[in-house]
Amino acid sequence: MEENKIYEKEHTINENYRQKPKVAVYVCHCGGNISDVVDVKKVAEELSKYHDVAISREYAFMCSSTGQDYIVEDIQKNGINRVVIAACSPALHELTFRGALQRAGLNPYLYEHVNIREQVSWVHKNDKEGATKKAISLVKAGVEKVLRQDPLNSIRVEAVKTVAVIGGGVSGMRAALSVAKNGLNAVIIEKSDKLGGKLNRSGNVYPTGEKAISVAENLSKEVLSSDKIKVYFNSEITFVSGYVGNFQINVKRKNGEYEKIKAGAIIIATGFDNYKPYEGEYGYGLNKFVLTLPEFIEALEKSGPGKFNYNGKDINSVSFIHCVGSRQIDGIDKPGKNGKINEYCSRVCCTSLINTANNLKTKYPDVEVFDIYTDIRTYGMDHESYYKEASKNDVIFFRRPLEERPSVEFDGAKIKIKTKDVLTMNEDMEIETDMVVLGVGMVPNDITDLVEYMKLPKSSDGFLQEVHPKLRPVEVANNGIFIAGTAQGPMDILESLQASNTAAVKAAALLASGDIPLDPFVAVVDEDKCTGCEKCPKECSYSGALTMIEKEVNGKKKKVAYVNAALCKGCGACAAVCEPRAINVAGWSLDQFDAMVEAIAKE
Amino acid sequence: MSKPKILIITTNHSSYPGANAVGQARLSYGSNTYIIRVPDPVMFPEDFYIRAFEKGIAGIIIMSSGSDCPYEGAYERLSKRIQNVYNIMKQKNININRLKLTTICTVCKEAFLKEISDMEKVVQNVN
Ligand SMILES: Cc1cc2nc3c(=O)[nH]c(=O)nc-3n(C[C@H](O)[C@H](O)[C@H](O)COP(=O)(O)OP(=O)(O)OC[C@H]3O[C@@H](n4cnc5c(N)ncnc54)[C@H](O)[C@@H]3O)c2cc1C
Numbered sequence: 001m002e003e004n005k006i007y008e009k010e011h012t013i014n015e016n017y018r019q020k021p022k023v024a025v026y027v028c029h030c031g032g033n034i035s036d037v038v039d040v041k042k043v044a045e046e047l048s049k050y051h052d053v054a055i056s057r058e059y060a061f062m063c064s065s066t067g068q069d070y071i072v073e074d075i076q077k078n079g080i081n082r083v084v085i086a087a088c089s090p091a092l093h094e095l096t097f098r099g100a101l102q103r104a105g106l107n108p109y110l111y112e113h114v115n116i117r118e119q120v121s122w123v124h125k126n127d128k129e130g131a132t133k134k135a136i137s138l139v140k141a142g143v144e145k146v147l148r149q150d151p152l153n154s155i156r157v158e159a160v161k162t163v164a165v166i167g168g169g170v171s172g173m174r175a176a177l178s179v180a181k182n183g184l185n186a187v188i189i190e191k192s193d194k195l196g197g198k199l200n201r202s203g204n205v206y207p208t209g210e211k212a213i214s215v216a217e218n219l220s221k222e223v224l225s226s227d228k229i230k231v232y233f234n235s236e237i238t239f240v241s242g243y244v245g246n247f248q249i250n251v252k253r254k255n256g257e258y259e260k261i262k263a264g265a266i267i268i269a270t271g272f273d274n275y276k277p278y279e280g281e282y283g284y285g286l287n288k289f290v291l292t293l294p295e296f297i298e299a300l301e302k303s304g305p306g307k308f309n310y311n312g313k314d315i316n317s318v319s320f321i322h323c324v325g326s327r328q329i330d331g332i333d334k335p336g337k338n339g340k341i342n343e344y345c346s347r348v349c350c351t352s353l354i355n356t357a358n359n360l361k362t363k364y365p366d367v368e369v370f371d372i373y374t375d376i377r378t379y380g381m382d383h384e385s386y387y388k389e390a391s392k393n394d395v396i397f398f399r400r401p402l403e404e405r406p407s408v409e410f411d412g413a414k415i416k417i418k419t420k421d422v423l424t425m426n427e428d429m430e431i432e433t434d435m436v437v438l439g440v441g442m443v444p445n446d447i448t449d450l451v452e453y454m455k456l457p458k459s460s461d462g463f464l465q466e467v468h469p470k471l472r473p474v475e476v477a478n479n480g481i482f483i484a485g486t487a488q489g490p491m492d493i494l495e496s497l498q499a500s501n502t503a504a505v506k507a508a509a510l511l512a513s514g515d516i517p518l519d520p521f522v523a524v525v526d527e528d529k530c531t532g533c534e535k536c537p538k539e540c541s542y543s544g545a546l547t548m549i550e551k552e553v554n555g556k557k558k559k560v561a562y563v564n565a566a567l568c569k570g571c572g573a574c575a576a577v578c579e580p581r582a583i584n585v586a587g588w589s590l591d592q593f594d595a596m597v598e599a600i601a602k603e
Numbered sequence: 604m605s606k607p608k609i610l611i612i613t614t615n616h617s618s619y620p621g622a623n624a625v626g627q628a629r630l631s632y633g634s635n636t637y638i639i640r641v642p643d644p645v646m647f648p649e650d651f652y653i654r655a656f657e658k659g660i661a662g663i664i665i666m667s668s669g670s671d672c673p674y675e676g677a678y679e680r681l682s683k684r685i686q687n688v689y690n691i692m693k694q695k696n697i698n699i700n701r702l703k704l705t706t707i708c709t710v711c712k713e714a715f716l717k718e719i720s721d722m723e724k725v726v727q728n729v730n
Contacts, residue, residue, distance in 0.1 A: 089623045089626075091620065091623065115623070115638075117626065118622070118623040118625075118626030118627060119622055119623065119626055119638050120634075122626035122627070122629055123625060123626050123629075123630065123631045123632055124631060124632075124633075124634045125629070125631060126631065127633075127634050130633070130634030130635070131634050133605075133634065134634045134635075134636075134637065137637065138637065141637075141639070243673070455617070455708065455709055455710075457620075457624065457709055457710050458710065460628065477620045477623075477709055478709075521642060539680065541674065541675035541676040541677070542675065569673070569674055569675075570642050571642055571643045571645055571646070571674035571677045572641070572642055572643055572645060572646025573643075573645045573646065573674070573676070573677055573680050575646045575648075576645060576646050576647055576648045576680075576684065577648065585642060585646060588641055588642055588646065590646070590647070590648070590651065593639065593641070593647070593651065594651070594654065596639060597610065597639075597651075597654070597655045597658060597660065598658055600608065600610065600637045600639075600660070601608065601655070601658035601659040601660050602659075
């Protein structure tokens with residue numbers, strides 16, 4: 001891959017870091033997430049006695065503006081010149097807190113983040129004393145590290161101002177349009193031959209009543225007419241390489257040609273799959289009058305005026321069963337091919353099922369409709385009106401007990417459903433019906449290859465997982481990669497579009513300035529200590545990153561190691577072979593680690 | 604006496620997020636474990652490990668990024684170096700099982716826990 005330009009950006013630095021160290025330690029409660037397990041008062045108290053610590057506080061939410069104000073104030077008024085915060089994972093708030101140091105005029109790298117949530121309180125729930133002791137040691141190690149920290153300037157790398165969107169359903173299309181609106185280019189990589197995903201179907205959609213297909217077509221017209229969006233149809237991704245700002249996506253086209261797409265950020269909008277009932281699940285596959293909801297929507301659309309006719313038979317009654325393949329219970333429902341049950345609620349099915357029942361009643365008012373559910377989750381704005389309308393339409397509801405499943409039996413041409421009904425004090429009910437419709441849920445799409453190429457995190461449900469549901473809802477742990485829509489979990493169209501807009505704005509903001517700040521963690525040479533032994537360049541895998549040069553140091557000409565910061569990747573292979581410790585990765589020096597281990601090893 | 608301490612060296616790129624994933628899933632393991640993170644463990648010289656044992660660390664698990672390593676050649680260099688460390692450990696009569704080089708990815712929760720429970724068994728008899 002070609003190298004992109006890299007340069008340094010000076011931070012405003014207050015020179016007081018040169019003075020005697022005055023460390024401030026802050027221990028965050030994380031609103032109980034930490035303090036329910038770790039005795040945060042004790043941690044702060046122990047640290048207040050530790051050498052070079054001038055201030056040690058605990059606070060409910062260090063990331064809140066009040067929490068950050070403490071840091072700024074302590075730096076500006078109390079002469080603090082180094083900061084340690086014990087809180088959640090640095091992935092969430094390291095940047096937040098560096099920002100606070102910067103605002104206070106302190107170099108943002110004179111900061112150490114200690115993770116006492118994901119790696120302490122959440123994993124040692126049953127050992128409060130041990131967790132507290134561990135937290136104390138880790139924070140002490142953090143103090144040792146920050147005491148040996150030099151101020152650093154961040155490096156910026158030029159970024160490709162294009163966002164690659166994988167998947168061209170409503171989510172992918174919305175994301176691409178939003179990226180384009182923000183002035184960047186977008187590329188949609190779609191594996192099929194059309195845009196629209198699951199909305200390329202008949203029937204209408206709640207809550208607007210529009211035809212599903214027109215929602216897809218309206219968006220796709222906009223996408224195809226945008227000069228900022230390029231769509232690759234029939235394209236299979238064969239590899240993804242690179243890093244934030246400079247990804248490369250290898251794509252195989254249907255015609256066998258290969259293409260390399262460069263992008264600064266990636267949005268994954270690969271959508272969902274419909275749950276497929278196994279043969280015999282509520283009679284599915286054994287009787288052609290047992291259909292899934294998507295199949296039924298097609299059947300309803302195809303049937304002409306007059307009577308509802310399916311497969312040559314007049315249908316006079318239809319029974320809907322909710323929660324097929326969702327909210328499954330261990331020991332009651334049969335695990336899928338992956339050996340797992342789907343414990344989650346698919347959220348969309350209740351409203352879409354009831355909307356479909358209403359559509360059936362509108363088209364064929366004489367058809368009797370039965371609805372067997374556990375809970376009706378018509379949760380969204382105006383969704384409840386569909387439920388009310390169904391009641392008005394004389395849809396007859398049966399509520400099954402949570403842990404019981406209705407049975408579907410066939411008696412010649414007749415279909416019988418047996419269920420207990422909570423609404424009539426658990427009475428056994430028997431429903432004779434011409435057709436059964438299974439309200440199937442959403443399951444994760446099979447994107448094993450993408451997960452593998454990009455090392456994407458998945459939740460226990462198998463959908464892609466965000467860093468944090470509230471703080472970073474569309475980002476995955478991998479820098480520069482975002483998720484949009486149902487690839488993340490069950491969502492309806494509105495929610496998918498909202499998530500897609502968020503992902504697009506995040507990606508656009510990342511690339512807007514044309515360069516991305518990277519951590520300044522590259523190798524640095526202490527020329528006084530360097531003996532010119534020439535061992536380190538041999539360890540370096542990056543050509544030109546580490547060389548030997550002749551240089552005047554302290555008035556004497558000598559041979560010293562020289563690092564090209566634009567080419568150094570900061571792995572530290574050089575540091576391991578340097579006996580006098582003249583070369584180190586900035587921010588990660590061996591002296592720092594020795595001191596940390598010492599603090600941890602001590603009682 | 605407190606429990607023998609296990610030092611876990613993780614990478615920014617893969618095993619540190621892996622350790623976070625274990626926490627996010629609310630799984631649990633012993634509190635005698637201390638995670639530090641580095642760009643890549645290839646930066647540690649042989650004597651770093653020996654010093655850690657001498658300071659009182661009972662076991663060290665290096666959770667590298669393995670084949671996912673973003674740094675060219677780093678994993679090969681690291682495994683060679685660990686071989687050297689094993690040789691020094693043998694000379695110094697330190698049980699070589701107290702140092703383990705393994706690979707943990709961002710989502711390898713089960714493997715993460717297994718490495719810890721394996722090391723717990725090794726360090727039980729180290730004081
Ligand atoms: C039966 C049913 C009825 C519904 N009714 C409603 C309703 O009335 N109202 C409502 O708001 N919502 C409804 N929904 C939900 C709605 O369908 C979804 O919210 C919406 O389709 C999500 O869009 P998406 O773009 O996230 O996913 P998808 O529509 O699944 O699109 C994903 C796209 O990504 C592509 N893709 C997948 N993998 C790859 C890959 N590896 N490389 C390249 N491309 C890839 C696919 O080909 C597809 O084009 C319903 C859902 C179901 C199942």
